[in-house]
Amino acid sequence: NAGVTQTPKFQVLKTGQSMTLQCAQDMNHNSMYWYRQDPGMGLRLIYYSASEGTTDKGEVPNGYNVSRLNKREFSLRLESAAPSQTSVYFCATSKLGIMNSPLHFGNGTRLTVT
Amino acid sequence: AQTVTQSQPEMSVQEAETVTLSCTYDTSESNYYLFWYKQPPSRQMILVIRQEAYKQQNATENRFSVNFQKAAKSFSLKISDSQLGDTAMYFCALNYGGSQGNLIFGKGTKLSVKP
Numbered sequence: 192n193a194g195v196t197q198t199p200k201f202q203v204l205k206t207g208q209s210m211t212l213q214c215a216q217d218m219n220h221n222s223m224y225w226y227r228q229d230p231g232m233g234l235r236l237i238y239y240s241a242s243e244g245t246t247d248k249g250e251v252p253n254g255y256n257v258s259r260l261n262k263r264e265f266s267l268r269l270e271s272a273a274p275s276q277t278s279v280y281f282c283a284t285s286k287l288g289i290m291n292s293p294l295h296f297g298n299g300t301r302l303t304v305t
Numbered sequence: 306a307q308t309v310t311q312s313q314p315e316m317s318v319q320e321a322e323t324v325t326l327s328c329t330y331d332t333s334e335s336n337y338y339l340f341w342y343k344q345p346p347s348r349q350m351i352l353v354i355r356q357e358a359y360k361q362q363n364a365t366e367n368r369f370s371v372n373f374q375k376a377a378k379s380f381s382l383k384i385s386d387s388q389l390g391d392t393a394m395y396f397c398a399l400n401y402g403g404s405q406g407n408l409i410f411g412k413g414t415k416l417s418v419k420p
Contacts, residue, residue: 224407231314233396233410249407281350291338291357291400294408296350 197297214282223265311411328397345393
């Protein structure tokens with residue numbers, strides 16, 4: 192009964208390093224999302240994937256890339272990390288991507304870029 | 306543009322008392338959903354309650370209820386009989402149908418329940 196699993200839970204990077212945040216779900220949901228949470232800013236959408244094979248930019252996509260590897264997995268990549276990308280990152284899923292479908296969240300990844 | 310505003314960055318309440326968290330929103334869509342999410346110190350995002358704009362009846366989930374005022378674009382959350390476990394960040398969110406189910410979040414209200 193894992194739901195939405197994110198790895199790693201914590202990560203420290205130096206400026207310019209790259210890394211990939213992993214997200215996997217066993218809920219058979221079609222839509223997947225990546226958000227970032229910053230103090231006083233709420234959650235902001237980075238990228239989303241309505242279904243396997245499709246991805247689209249959200250509100251704050253600069254500096255990030257994503258891959259929807261299959262229905263279960265949706266990864267977020269930072270090619271050259273910057274201190275401005277220090278944040279908590281959440282992966283989320285929804286069943287149908289329609290209005291009344293609540294989002295189901297992973298436990299988040301706290302990323303620090305020094 | 307769709308926006309969600311939570312005007313109370315922090316609030317506190319005594320255990321067993323009632324507290325109301327405010328949320329206002331803006332959208333030009335005629336149908337949409339509103340949500341309240343709770344984020345305790347564990348960081349997990351937990352759905353508290355949701356409301357469809359077409360439904361006049363306010364949603365209720367145990368000790369949690371909303372006051373939905375569509376004309377005023379207001380969606381407040383009332384927590385009755387507050388418990389220590391209610392201590393958390395609370396986020397109001399709007400789903401208007403854009404971006405395939407994306408939620409627009411407010412900046413959050415940090416609620417502290419005091420013994």
